[in-house]
Amino acid sequence: MTDPFENAYRYTECGLDNVFLRDLPVCKDMAGEETISIPYINQLHQVIRLGLALKETGLDPKELRFLRSELGMTQAELADILHKDAQTVGRWERGETPIDSGLETLVRLMTLESLGQDASVKEIAGKSVSSASPAPHIIDASDPKNYRLLAA
Numbered sequence: 001m002t003d004p005f006e007n008a009y010r011y012t013e014c015g016l017d018n019v020f021l022r023d024l025p026v027c028k029d030m031a032g033e034e035t036i037s038i039p040y041i042n043q044l045h046q047v048i049r050l051g052l053a054l055k056e057t058g059l060d061p062k063e064l065r066f067l068r069s070e071l072g073m074t075q076a077e078l079a080d081i082l083h084k085d086a087q088t089v090g091r092w093e094r095g096e097t098p099i100d101s102g103l104e105t106l107v108r109l110m111t112l113e114s115l116g117q118d119a120s121v122k123e124i125a126g127k128s129v130s131s132a133s134p135a136p137h138i139i140d141a142s143d144p145k146n147y148r149l150l151a152a
Contacts, residue, residue: 008138009036011044015069016062018134019048022150023142039144045070046115047139051152053111053124057131059104061095067111068093082106104128 008020021038029035038044049070052063059067068078068089075093076086082103092099099107105125112119140148 005136005138009141011038011139013038014045014048015066016048016137019137019139021139021141023140025142025144038141040147043145044139044141044147047147047149048137049111050115050117051137051139051149053108053115053117053119054127055135055137055152056127057135058101058127058129059099059107060134061093063134064099064104064107065093067107071110071114078107081110098130101125101128101130 005020006022007024008022009024010017011019011021021044024036024038026034027037049067052059052067068075071078073081074086075089079086079089082089084103088097091097102125105121105128108124108128109119109121112124135152137149138151140150
């Protein structure tokens with residue numbers, strides 16, 4: 001069985017600790033040192049958003065912040081849609097209080113809608129259940145023009 005983390009780059013630059021890019025091509029800089037370059041960031045972030053929206057367990061605070069940011073919303077704008085105040089969204093994103101599972105479902109559905117994806121409310125609601133630790137998101141980066149989600 002292949003180790004899913006073999007040849008994987010931990011992509012913390014996106015603000016998440018659990019995103020790994022497998023088989024990301026290595027290139028050489030002007031000094032001849034091996035380095036990585038992450039092309040097609042928008043496509044990569046779409047794959048991450050899809051993985052988060054469809055993951056089998058609840059969103060952790062960093063994942064919620066990532067989705068809100070990728071939706072192009074401030075805490076106040078998201079709070080307005082969810083009929084909460086901005087301080088509540090801030091507390092969710094800092095992990096001070098858990099997000100209500102019904103409101104998490106709405107955030108996931110908003111994310112899927114922004115990606116042009118259809119989803120069953122019942123299916124997504126069943127996934128909005130908190131868990132002890134976030135599962136890794138492993139993305140095949142061997143062809144950066146076609147990032148593929150391997151595990152979420």
